[in-house]
Amino acid sequence: MLQWRLMFTKLIDVSEVKDDSMKYVVDMEKKHCICNFFDINKIPCIHTIVATKRYKRDENHYVDAFYSTETWAKAYAESIHPGGEISTPIYPENIDEFSCQPPATKKSSGRPPTKRKISVGEFGVPGSKS
Structure with a gap:
C-alpha cells in the first residue's frame, strides 16, 4: 500500500497531497x-480522501448528489413502457440486407489467467501478498 506524505496548505479548502512520486492539488470547495x-466521476479520489481525513471531514459529503438514494x-x-404494439411489429422491406457479423477473434495462447486484474485506484487487501 502506498504511504502518503501529507503537505497541506490552508488556502480556502485547497490541499496539497504528496505521494512517493508526485504532488496532487485538491480543491475541496x-x-x-x-x-x-x-x-x-464525481466521487472523491484517494487524494481527496487523504485531504478530508487530515481536516477531520467526512469524505461522503463530497460525493455528488447523482449517487444519492x-x-x-x-x-x-x-x-x-416499450413503444408500439408487440403483437404487430413493423420491419423494413430490406431487413435481409442488414447483417452484423461478430468481430474476428483469435484465441490467446497459453493458460488463461486465474486471478482478477486489479483496476486503477484499487489496492490489495491489507496483510495479503497482493
Whole structure:
C-alpha cells in the first residue's frame, strides 16, 4: 500500500497531497483534483480522501448528489413502457440486407489467467501478498 506524505496548505479548502512520486492539488470547495478522477466521476479520489481525513471531514459529503438514494428513487419511480404494439411489429422491406457479423477473434495462447486484474485506484487487501 502506498504511504502518503501529507503537505497541506490552508488556502480556502485547497490541499496539497504528496505521494512517493508526485504532488496532487485538491480543491475541496470546487471538488477538483489534478488527477481528474474527482472531476469526472464525481466521487472523491484517494487524494481527496487523504485531504478530508487530515481536516477531520467526512469524505461522503463530497460525493455528488447523482449517487444519492433520493436521485436513484426518482429515476426509477415510474415504469418504463416499450413503444408500439408487440403483437404487430413493423420491419423494413430490406431487413435481409442488414447483417452484423461478430468481430474476428483469435484465441490467446497459453493458460488463461486465474486471478482478477486489479483496476486503477484499487489496492490489495491489507496483510495479503497482493
